[in-house]
Amino acid sequence: MMSEENNSPALNRGPVDHDVRDQIVVAAREHFSRYGYGKTTVSDLAKSIGFSKAYIYKFFSSKQAIGEGICANCLGEIEEDVRRAVGEVDQPPEKLRRMFKEIVQASCRLFSEDRKLYEIAASAATERWQATIIYEQNIKMLLQDILHEGRQTGDFERKTPLDEMTMAIYLVMRPYINPLMLQHSFDNIEEAPIQLSNLVLRSLAP
Amino acid sequence: MMSEENNSPALNRGPVDHDVRDQIVVAAREHFSRYGYGKTTVSDLAKSIGFSKAYIYKFFSSKQAIGEGICANCLGEIEEDVRRAVGEVDQPPEKLRRMFKEIVQASCRLFSEDRKLYEIAASAATERWQATIIYEQNIKMLLQDILHEGRQTGDFERKTPLDEMTMAIYLVMRPYINPLMLQHSFDNIEEAPIQLSNLVLRSLAP
DNA sequence: TTTGTGACTATATTACCATATGGTCACTCG
DNA sequence: CGAGTGACCATATGGTAATATAGTCACAAA
Secondary structure: OOOOOOOOOOOEOOOOOOHHHHHHHHHHHHHHHHHOOOOOOHHHHHHHHOOOHHHHOOOEOOHHHHHHHHHHHHHHHHHHHHHHHHHOOOOHHHHHHHHHHHHHHHHHHHHHHOHHHHHHHHHHHHOOOHHHHHHHHHHHHHHHHHHHHHHHHOOOOOOOOHHHHHHHHHHHHHHHHOHHHHOOOOOOOOOHHHHHHHHHHHHHOO | OOOOOOOOOOOEOOOOOOHHHHHHHHHHHHHHHHHOOOOOOHHHHHHHHOOOHHHHOOOEOOHHHHHHHHHHHHHHHHHHHHHHHHHOOOOHHHHHHHHHHHHHHHHHHHHHHOHHHHHHHHHHHHOOOHHHHHHHHHHHHHHHHHHHHHHHHOOOOOOOOHHHHHHHHHHHHHHHHOHHHHHHHOOOOOOHHHHHHHHHHHHHOO
8 A cells, every 4th residue: 555645845746647657756766776866866767767857847846755755665665564474473462573573674674685775764764754754653553553452352461551552662663663773773683673572572461 | 980991992091190181181071062073173172281282192092082081971970870860769660760761861961961072972872982882881781780689679570581681671771872863762752761661660570 | 211292194174166966937849 | 738848047066176183203301
């Protein structure tokens, strides 16, 4: 499910469903991934799809808007991976473990296999782009769903208010969710999600 | 208790206990705090204490060595604040709460009241200066002491290995200990330490 | 020996300007 | 009317020459 933006400074312009819009996105992903966001000029994108630079601006309000689209894709893919991993098991405690583990894995994969796109995600986090905010919201909601389910199955305690619980656990995960913080969490990246899952699950015990 | 360095690339030189060494440290703290580490030249320090630049290098092996000294001071002061706060109460669970709360408060205080020194601490963290490593080690040891005590008083569970416990809780606190990560933790800085303390304490319940 | 320095080098930083780039708009073409 | 663009502007960026700075050393004075 793609996250469509319609917020404060409108990112998209012109026809929403248009072949050229998709071409731009494809070319942008390719260029950003290969040369990086900074080294790619809007003219480069235009040239590669055979139009003029001005035409790009019929579809996107700025270069950053294109970057946000690509970034939203990347983060969306991570989100999908996480949802898939979570969906593979039934017990809420195990879901939580999977969620934590897969978030770290998927983020590290982006970092090591597509550094240039990772850098976009990092600067998106620095500058608080919509893509980042939505991604973090979605992850938090996924977490809340798991907690809610665990409460109903009796796996998790029910005294603590659900949103406090969600917030606290989200804060524990944040250093591995946010690309900026991830960079400072590479020490013990192997054990960290396991140890932290254990800690969180102990605190969730009924 | 000051932390003295004698490590890989020796930081100090010449007479350890010397009046001029102290003068340098005092002048450096003043200058770094007012103009920042980058904008302060070694010649500035020399001039302000009435010696030549070359003489500075009789006491410190580099400008960074001076920076490390100042940074170690700042972090040492935070550490002292935390130890004091922890020492004011008796119950290990309350000690943990205090520790978390005071670390956040003291770090935020440095950030808002002495931004320039905070920036040194941040770059010390980026470049993994000794001062940072020692500080983080000390904090971790303080944490372990509290946990150890709590186990003996029966306030905390005893099944989980002590060092796993320490590591996990340390990882929870790290976003508020490490100056680099702190910058990205300002949202919810009020509730975060409380909620996280609650979570940790729930997980520590026997 | 201990205290102290000016003169020196290699590297880092700054200041500058030419160029490149993001972004707009009036306009053409079919 | 809608698809598409060249010419244009203000600002960002990159490269480079000039300057400033970290750090050393041989040496002097006490």
